[in-house]
Amino acid sequence: MGHLWHLLLPHTDPGMPSTSRGGFVHIKNPHLEAMDEDVLYHLDLGTKTHDLPAMFGDVKFVCVGGSPNRMRAFAQFMHKELGLEGDGEDLADICAGTDRYAMYRVGPLLSISHGMGIPSVSIMLHELIKLLHHAKCRDVTIIRIGTSGGLGVQAGSVVITDRAVDACFQPRFEQVVLGDVVVRGTDLDGGLVEELLACSKAIPDFPTLVGHTMCTYDFYEGQGRLDGALCSFSNEKKLEYLKRAHDAGVRNIEMESTAFAALCGLCGLRAAVVCVTLLDRLEGDQIRASHEVLQEYQQRPQRLVAAFIRRRLGLHAAAGNTRPSSD
């Protein structure tokens, strides 16, 4: 792998949050240092079985998303976008020993799948954050590139999240710890939102906007859908709820952003959420677009984030003009 990106990375990063100490990841767990070994079970990695600093020490960008195939396709796309040698078709899954998650490395970037929902993304993030800590990574930016339902926006729009909110439109992530409810904030990095929005200006072929993202624990009843195995409400009640969400500033709905924002924020990672909308929920519940249309939609956050990473690395030419292949 060519390590050219080292020369391209800026020495100082004025956008780092003030909470960051030397740009390292914060592990807020006093027990961890006392452990002789740390087995990252769901990633099939560990501190005694792998040389994590050698494998990951120079990682600067982490992109995560639900589907393993999509995250593999993104890694292959970034291989081309970064101008690395070879065709990137033979990228190895670093987590091949488990089928819980898939992980690919391309230059300074890790591309990792997280499955669907808060519990699944939380397990991955706990282990990823410990991985970045053990590997002594610095100044890491993490971006979720996902799919979502839109709210009053055209299908295929890309939403950059300025605030992740729960199903009551509050910017909080509630968790039960030892039987008690702990509430955490879901702040995301405002500078990163602006940087991503600026990058979107160079990609005219799809709409990109900034808005609140609602995160739910359920895809059907939890998002006000009428087409699940269970549904106890009317179309009118559904629309009333979705319109209240829209009035509160929600522009898309997905299932990971509050936990992602809370965990990354607490650990000092600059984090962003960039999701494409597969439909407008004010118009329906079922995802009926063709396979081809949905494939192209899913490439949109990838293209925006590729432009962002290229810009960060000083690789300006052609950004936003190439397109990832289908997965």
Add this chain to the structure above:
Amino acid sequence: MGHLWHLLLPHTDPGMPSTSRGGFVHIKNPHLEAMDEDVLYHLDLGTKTHDLPAMFGDVKFVCVGGSPNRMRAFAQFMHKELGLEGDGEDLADICAGTDRYAMYRVGPLLSISHGMGIPSVSIMLHELIKLLHHAKCRDVTIIRIGTSGGLGVQAGSVVITDRAVDACFQPRFEQVVLGDVVVRGTDLDGGLVEELLACSKAIPDFPTLVGHTMCTYDFYEGQGRLDGALCSFSNEKKLEYLKRAHDAGVRNIEMESTAFAALCGLCGLRAAVVCVTLLDRLEGDQIRASHEVLQEYQQRPQRLVAAFIRRRLGLHAAAGNTRPSSD
């Protein structure tokens, strides 16, 4: 595929819950019948694109578990256990068009992965239940075969769940619907617990017990682990919590059972949860057993459920004596 199992299935099933109407799955959604088409998006199946009654109408058993590789290995194992023709190595993934879930069919059995956590299993269950409804399936038994952390039981024990409880040890599944909290019961089928326990008597080489199963939204802090990226409590507080859980009857901890019990119960499916414990959480947090030991542990619920299905089908010989291959 040989349809021999039809001859073996009993005509009446005295264990069916009283709520069942003719053994069909209950869809509690008045909107569904009005839909012209139902796209089961995350399964990549649909009522217009697939002949669901022909594909699934005679399914009698559904087994679900987190890992796609494990559910494939289980399908291959069941192929042998049911004495079906061929070696079962070339089983096709019915959901091959998506990487969200994997689904295999073997005789009267569907083996499906559900990923990790309540949101992921909920999406699968909504679409599976609609699938069974559209296919006009009758008298279906569904069993989750999973992995878990044990509580005061020897690692490798198999726990048959008599009650699924939340992180406050209550038998309830809370969900936010249109912004309001809806609470659902998590009753499982008592007859099925007895039937599975009876089957376990014929498998002497690992311990099987009946107990409560605690279901959490998080693997690290949410299960009182000291080894996550975040931890704000002491070892003493952790043990106090886990001992309270043990005193309340909890024998293992996982991340899907309350939603699984609630959704299956509401839709009239006879449901059971059978999980192996990978460690005793009163002794530690990290899963450190060797790959080989963990593989063998994961086969234990499969062997028990295979014995149960063989018994239901009247195939008594050799049940519990064969072992699934590693995935």
